[in-house]
Amino acid sequence: MPRIAYVNGRYVPHAQASVHVEDRGYQFADGVYEVCAVKNGRLLDEGPHLDRLDRSLRELRIDPPMARPALRVVLREVMRRNLLRDGLLYFQVTRGVAPRDHAFPAHAASSLVVTARPVDLVKAQARAEEGVRAVTHPDIRWKRCDIKAVALLPNVLAKQAAKEAGGYEAWLVDETGHVTEGSSTNAWIVDTDGNLVTRALDSAILGGITRRMLMQVAQEAGVHIIERPFTVEEAKAAREAFITSATSFVTPVTQIDDAVIGNGRPGSVAMRLRELYIMASEALAQA
Numbered sequence: 001m002p003r004i005a006y007v008n009g010r011y012v013p014h015a016q017a018s019v020h021v022e023d024r025g026y027q028f029a030d031g032v033y034e035v036c037a038v039k040n041g042r043l044l045d046e047g048p049h050l051d052r053l054d055r056s057l058r059e060l061r062i063d064p065p066m067a068r069p070a071l072r073v074v075l076r077e078v079m080r081r082n083l084l085r086d087g088l089l090y091f092q093v094t095r096g097v098a099p100r101d102h103a104f105p106a107h108a109a110s111s112l113v114v115t116a117r118p119v120d121l122v123k124a125q126a127r128a129e130e131g132v133r134a135v136t137h138p139d140i141r142w143k144r145c146d147i148k149a150v151a152l153l154p155n156v157l158a159k160q161a162a163k164e165a166g167g168y169e170a171w172l173v174d175e176t177g178h179v180t181e182g183s184s185t186n187a188w189i190v191d192t193d194g195n196l197v198t199r200a201l202d203s204a205i206l207g208g209i210t211r212r213m214l215m216q217v218a219q220e221a222g223v224h225i226i227e228r229p230f231t232v233e234e235a236k237a238a239r240e241a242f243i244t245s246a247t248s249f250v251t252p253v254t255q256i257d258d259a260v261i262g263n264g265r266p267g268s269v270a271m272r273l274r275e276l277y278i279m280a281s282e283a284l285a286q287a
């Protein structure tokens, strides 16, 4: 696959794609991003991702780099130039390039970078069918996790700790012992009564697009959803556990730390919801 990135108005070979050293994204993590899945050459859940990008930009008072129709053209052009069938589109907007000073610059055009990456869907499906291990980690992030900011250092450290402990994802735990979310996923359990449980939206978690779409799918399938925090102990004793994100869709968690979830195999609710989510988002996807 050719690798072409979009950087501030130009399509450039990925290896040469770079931003200025005084880009505020680089110096202050003063920027936001989105990750969208591409399946069969179609962008999944594009509208909700662009809505969330707009919200993140508004919350941080960063100017949109271009109007939405133009951005949709750029995203498609990056997909086209990369011959992307199945993969991920990453797009990032920062407050732009300016002399380093914490306060907002008076005149800086926001920066836009778009990259594409293929994903092996067969491998991802195999991972889902196998189930993954989550490793708990203290949630030391800031108080605006609802903004999809590029400042991900606590997430990076948690994910690395999980990896070093043999896990696939870190489950972040707040000071009261409740799971907030994963390092790059939302966290769910199926409780002993068969209800789907996930934390309600607030500033402690990112409003996942997959979370939102999955709720619709689950409701239509007659699965009862309860939005409330759950503890690590409750999760370890749950019937099922899983994670959601644009990258992982719905992926069962079969172990949390050293506790085996259910019978140690991916749960039937999670696997059914994974199938339903993929079908629904593909059906909604626009070319």
Ligand code: PMP
Pocket (backbone or CB within 6 Å): 035, 181, 182, 183, 184, 185, 186, 205, 206, 207, 208, 209, 210, 211, 244, 245, 246, 247
């Ligand atoms: N929480 C965090 C912290 C994330 O980084 C992500 C992935 N962007 C998610 C949840 C899942 O969000 P989405 O379903 O929109 O990918």
